[in-house]
Amino acid sequence: MSLQQTYLYSLLFLKCPRCRQGDLLESNPYRIAKMNKVQKQCSSCALKYAIEPSFFTGSMYVSYAVGVAVAIATYVLTLVIGWTLGPAEILLSIISVLVVLMPYIGAVSKSIWAHFFFKYEPKFANKNKSL
Ligand SMILES: [Zn+2]
Numbered sequence: 834m835s836l837q838q839t840y841l842y843s844l845l846f847l848k849c850p851r852c853r854q855g856d857l858l859e860s861n862p863y864r865i866a867k868m869n870k871v872q873k874q875c876s877s878c879a880l881k882y883a884i885e886p887s888f889f890t891g892s893m894y895v896s897y898a899v900g901v902a903v904a905i906a907t908y909v910l911t912l913v914i915g916w917t918l919g920p921a922e923i924l925l926s927i928i929s930v931l932v933v934l935m936p937y938i939g940a941v942s943k944s945i946w947a948h949f950f951f952k953y954e955p956k957f958a959n960k961n962k963s964l
Contacts, residue, residue, distance in 0.1 A: 838958055840948070847944045850951035852878035852958045857947060862940035869939045871947075878957035882947060889943050896942035903934060 836842055843853040847862070855877035859870045871889055874881045883889065907930045911918055918926065931938070 838955075840953065843953075844944050844948050845941065847940055849875040849877060849880055849882075850944075850948040851875065851880045851954050853953060854878070854958060855880075857882065857944055858940055862936040865936075868936055869943060871943055880951065880957075884950065889946060892939075892942040892946035895945045896938055899938050899942050899945070900931060903931060903938065907931075 837848075838853050842848070843850065847857045849855040849857060852875060855872075855875035857871060857875075858867075859872050860867045862869055871882050873883070904927045907927045908923060911923065911926060
């Protein structure tokens with residue numbers, strides 16, 4: 834199994850949960866015009882991503898959890914670096930990191946949501962081996 838076929842790679846690099854090759858989103862999450870738009874189906878294995886209307890609405894619950902995790906990680910990072918910040922500075926640093934990472938948090942939340950519902954099927958991954 835190559836790096837591109839691992840669960841974590843597929844999750845973090847926003848790949849199709851079934852074949853781990855096609856892209857989940859229409860474009861980079863930081864392209865604001867198409868921000869976090871999920872493709873209709875996988876370009877590699879033709880998996881239809883939206884299994885029901887508003888399927889990806891549920892990913893907002895995931896994005897809340899990811900946001901909290903990022904906020905905690907930011908705070909821990911300031912402690913590790915050794916900055917002595919007041920409460921307002923801590924809040925400001927957390928808000929800054931969340932704003933910068935917002936597009937990716939939204940995208941990775943949709944990826945986590947999709948990976949929760951679709952299982953990896955190696956037979957689809959090996960279909961386009963020649964690419
Ligand atoms: Zn696929």
